[in-house]
Amino acid sequence: MAEQGQERGRGQQGDREGDGHNAPGGLNGLSSLNGRNGLNGCNGRDGRGLEHGREHVRVAVVGTGFGGLGAAVRLRRAGVTDFVVLERADSVGGTWRDNSYPGCACDVPSHLYSFSFAPNPDWPRAFSGQEHIRAYLERVADVFRLRPHIRFNSEVKRMTWDSERLWWDIETSSGRLCADVVVSATGPLSDPRIPDVPGIDSFPGKVFHSARWDHDYDLRGKRVAMVGTGASAIQIVPEIQPRVGRLTLFQRTPPWVMPRVDRAISGIERRLHRQLPFTTRLRRGFLWGVRELQVQAFTKHPGELGLVERMAERNMARAVKDPALRAKLTPDYRIGCKRILLSNTYYPALTRPNVDVVASSLAEIDGSTVIAADGTRAEVDAIVFGTGFHVTDMPIAERVVGADGRTLAEAWAEGGMQSLRGASAAGFPNWLTVIGPNTGLGNSSMILVIESQLNYMVDFLRQLGALGGRVALDARPSAVTAWNLRVQERMKRTVWSTGGCTSWYLDASGRNTTIWPGTTTEFRGATRRVHLGEYEVLRAPDPSAAVARPAMDKSRTTRKTEAGA
Numbered sequence: 001m002a003e004q005g006q007e008r009g010r011g012q013q014g015d016r017e018g019d020g021h022n023a024p025g026g027l028n029g030l031s032s033l034n035g036r037n038g039l040n041g042c043n044g045r046d047g048r049g050l051e052h053g054r055e056h057v058r059v060a061v062v063g064t065g066f067g068g069l070g071a072a073v074r075l076r077r078a079g080v081t082d083f084v085v086l087e088r089a090d091s092v093g094g095t096w097r098d099n100s101y102p103g104c105a106c107d108v109p110s111h112l113y114s115f116s117f118a119p120n121p122d123w124p125r126a127f128s129g130q131e132h133i134r135a136y137l138e139r140v141a142d143v144f145r146l147r148p149h150i151r152f153n154s155e156v157k158r159m160t161w162d163s164e165r166l167w168w169d170i171e172t173s174s175g176r177l178c179a180d181v182v183v184s185a186t187g188p189l190s191d192p193r194i195p196d197v198p199g200i201d202s203f204p205g206k207v208f209h210s211a212r213w214d215h216d217y218d219l220r221g222k223r224v225a226m227v228g229t230g231a232s233a234i235q236i237v238p239e240i241q242p243r244v245g246r247l248t249l250f251q252r253t254p255p256w257v258m259p260r261v262d263r264a265i266s267g268i269e270r271r272l273h274r275q276l277p278f279t280t281r282l283r284r285g286f287l288w289g290v291r292e293l294q295v296q297a298f299t300k301h302p303g304e305l306g307l308v309e310r311m312a313e314r315n316m317a318r319a320v321k322d323p324a325l326r327a328k329l330t331p332d333y334r335i336g337c338k339r340i341l342l343s344n345t346y347y348p349a350l351t352r353p354n355v356d357v358v359a360s361s362l363a364e365i366d367g368s369t370v371i372a373a374d375g376t377r378a379e380v381d382a383i384v385f386g387t388g389f390h391v392t393d394m395p396i397a398e399r400v401v402g403a404d405g406r407t408l409a410e411a412w413a414e415g416g417m418q419s420l421r422g423a424s425a426a427g428f429p430n431w432l433t434v435i436g437p438n439t440g441l442g443n444s445s446m447i448l449v450i451e452s453q454l455n456y457m458v459d460f461l462r463q464l465g466a467l468g469g470r471v472a473l474d475a476r477p478s479a480v481t482a483w484n485l486r487v488q489e490r491m492k493r494t495v496w497s498t499g500g501c502t503s504w505y506l507d508a509s510g511r512n513t514t515i516w517p518g519t520t521t522e523f524r525g526a527t528r529r530v531h532l533g534e535y536e537v538l539r540a541p542d543p544s545a546a547v548a549r550p551a552m553d554k555s556r557t558t559r560k561t562e563a564g565a
Contacts, residue, residue: 059083059461060170060179062156062396065094067185067434067450069137070115072146074454077117080461084179085146086172088155092141095189096134101213101232102239104130107260107342111280112287112445115140119280121273127262127342160401161429166472166540168430180472181464183457184400185434188391188514195227195387199365206382210236211389221245223379225370227362228386229255230504231341236386237355238345246354248370248378252361253501254328256312256335260342288520291444295519298336298442302495309335319347328359337499339442391514392417392507402427403474417513418484420534421527422449423456424475429538430464432457438487439523440505440514442496448520456527463530470540479534490517 059080061071064087072085091097106113110123113133118140124132141147154174159182162169167178192209200207208214210232224244226233229251241247273280297304312335320326329350331338350357360374371377394417397408404427411427412418419425422439423432434453441449464471491497494517496505505514516523 055084055175055177056167057082057084057177057179059181059183060168060177061085061183061185063087063094063185063187063190064089064092064137064141064150065096065185065187065190066115066137066447067187067453068094068183069140069144069146070447070450070454071183071185071434071457072149073115073117073140073144074458075461076144076146078458078461083149084177085150086154086156086170087150087152088173090152091138092150093134093137094187095211096130096137098190099211099213099232100130100215101210101236103235104232105235106130106133107231108445109287110265111284112291113447115447116284116451118143119273119277119284121277121280122270123265125262125264127260156396156399158399158401159431161403161431163403163538164541166429166470166538181430181432181461183432183434184396186394186396187435188394188440189389191390191395192385193388193390194385195362197362197365199367200383202367203365203383204368205380208384210384210386217382219244219382222381224248225250225362225378225380225383226386227383228388229253230386230388231339233386234341234343234346236384238343238349241349241352241355244354246356246378248356248358248380249350250358250360250362250370250372251328253333253338254331254359255338255341256309256331257315257341257343257346258308258312259315260344262344288444288448292519292521294443298496299490299494299517302334302336302493302498305335305495308340312340316347320351322351325350325357328357331501333501334495334499336442336495337501338503388504391504400428400431402431403429416507416509416511418480420475420480420483421456422516422523423453423460423527424473424480424535426475426477426480429472429474432460437513438484439516441520442515444520449516449523452520452524452527455524456530459528459530463532467537472538473530473532473535474538475535483534487517488512491515 059075059082061068061075061083064085068085068087069092072083075081075083089097106128109126110120110128110132113128114120114136120136141150151172151174154172156170156172158171160169162178167180168182169178170176170182192211194209206214206217208217219240220243222244223246224240225248226237227250229249233249234255234257237247237249273283313330316326316329320329329347349355356378358372358374358376360372360376362370363373364371368379368381369377370380370383393409397412400408402408402411402425406427408425408428411425417437419433419436422436425431425433434450434457435446436453439449439453440446460473464473488511491512494515496503496512496515505512507513
């Protein structure tokens, strides 16, 4: 990585300086988040940040995928070193650690699917595989000296806002701590969704989700049911088809599949990128620019996607000669309504004699027999679910308890997931999310969105430091509503709303709470800074007053002031 030497120096200096007040790249107002005379925590914190054995930190980051590691890097570079990163597993990587199924790879070009502050000149392929992306994240953790901050095997069980002390009380599988600010970077593709199929509990064979692949189970010669035809399934099918005895694919909705223009990156190219780092930036900039130009068709002019549909149809026709099979595989919705998938091997695999395509969902399991909604039956030894994740009902939301005692899941139960600029939820002070509601992309790299949200995080902390004392920022309900009304109004003309499909972008009420209906440039502009007028500033009560009035209701002991007043 190009910044390895420079960032090691930053990390070492930050460690020597302890609180990092003078760390290079520090921002005005942020240093008080490290200083012992800044935000007090855990009710009488000692010099080690402990009180009755409970640790206090300024910032707690949840998750070590791209979002969590990126947040940790940006915190250090901004001079904030009093933070922890909580990780439920025993290694970093997030979704790129959990998804290790055969053929797992990214559908975004490698040089765009990496941090701008940690360019990698040595990507081996134009589209990198899971093992290369995970190795990249491991190197990020090492180069930027993040491992001392990471708490592995520390799954968050509960996060509860303390309205009197203005901190988050966090219960993990490895202990408790409190934090002034929480940055939730668990990601939407972290908790697998397995449908509740009648009879699944009595199935005598092997069952697992693509994100929890059982590498100890040998598929050779087995009769396998693959349930789902999303991004994971189209990578798995070509990999396992030559090995299994018979493969039955349950396809509820056929995807649009375009060719994957992948190739090995030559040694000459890699040497050029190492020796002339600006060439890596140029390559990244070109990839970004092409995708920015494509956004208009998705968000404003879906009719322009007809040409792309014809290209996808020709791609299918080249590989699938059987008209009946082509009919099964041809979508009846506008391309782009669901994520466009990339593969050169998916369609050829479906034409092999040991593959059956069932154009119906899995409805029931009777012993070893899987039964589709159209009545098709097949005897199988194993069932692999490629059925996606809990995206619009993220489990982490059930573990976050806000100022009024409701969980985030309860707050979102009526109107669906909502947040201010994809980051803050009303009633959950000093709680930020990375890849929050309406931040997903339909055609580009999520790293671009993550870095924009990290800009917002850094300014959020700067604003807290500038306000001074024990303070918190709580998104105003009116600001959250106004932001989401604008987003949903823009969503009406997009292909995701007009394309005629039902996708995982939509929640149970049919509302798109996942996708950003604009360019990454627009999103970066919208998250460049925190607008204090969109927040209420909460200040901790006078400690002496709290002692004099111990019975006072907590909801009344925190003084709310107009932002900027």
